[in-house]
Amino acid sequence: EKMLSTLAFLVSFLSFFVFAFVLWRKLKEDYPNDKIFLLTLGLIGSMVIGNWAFGRWPLFSFWATLVLLVVVGFYLIKKLDFRLFEILDAIAPGWFWFLAVGGLTGFLSTKEIIALVDPAMAAVSLLGFTFFNARYRTFSWYPSGKIGFAGLASLGLYFLLRSIFGVYIALTSSLSIGIFNGIIGLVLFLGCGVVIYFREREQV
DSSP states (O other): OHHHHHHHHHHHHHHHHHHHHHHHHHHTTTSOHHHHHHHHHHHHHHHHHHHHHHTTOHHHHHHHHHHHHHHHHHHHHHHTTOOHHHHHHHHHHHHHHHHHHHTHHHHHHHOOGGGGHHHHHHHHHHHHHHHHHHHGGGOTTOTTOOTTHHHHHHHHHHHHHHHHHHHHHHHHTOHHHHHHHHHHHHHHHHHHHHHHHHHHTOOO
16 A cells, blocks of 8 residues: 555656656747746646645546646746747647646556546547647648647547546436536537637738
């Protein structure tokens, strides 16, 4: 039991390290290291605080932590003079890596196969980001080729997967938790699509 707790802690630490490394690797060519460090510190801090503050309410903890992450992220992006969609394309894969690696702690704690669903959804979304990032400029329906598509599309994919899993939970175990996650996931999936649609039609 003690070994599993230690392993879970090490996996959790690794997830933060991978998130920080991916963010730095994506941004190091365009921004100074001190700005990247402050952004990374703020985002990791918001995830730690969110998990600590909302962890006692499993129904809301993921989404409440995500809201805190977004609020802190937007503040730091504006404060440190980052370009929003460039940062989005850096944060999205880092976040997926964080969820894929960090999500394994749930499996180590419960030893239940269903606990692997969360990291699996993140891994699929990371593959989606890789595909979109390599191909989106070739899409005939996205002729502008504006940056940010890969981040938005892969986030949309992730939220869609969470929505589908929410439906499964509603049908098999907890109706309230499943519906709650399903609706929020679907709304965010549609929101990502709307942003992509209007960004493509921007004249700037």
